[in-house]
Amino acid sequence: MYTTICLICKKEIAIPFSDFRYKDIKYNRGKPFVCDKCSFTIRDETNMTKDINGDTNNIDKILRARS
Numbered sequence: 001m002y003t004t005i006c007l008i009c010k011k012e013i014a015i016p017f018s019d020f021r022y023k024d025i026k027y028n029r030g031k032p033f034v035c036d037k038c039s040f041t042i043r044d045e046t047n048m049t050k051d052i053n054g055d056t057n058n059i060d061k062i063l064r065a066r067s
């Protein structure tokens, strides 16, 4: 189990070994991560179909739009 902080809600999220993002998160420390809940919310808000965790620029835009 590995934990990281969601960029949007700032909550700690536990990533199980079985999660497909586990390796990404473990080996890319500091890489922005958004939890599933926020990910769905943002995709709703922006009509994005792409996984936002794959695109840092989108996360930046979203954070700017929300602040």
Ligand SMILES: [Zn+2]
Binding pocket: 006, 007, 008, 009, 010, 011, 034, 035, 036, 037, 038, 039
């Ligand atoms: Zn979140």
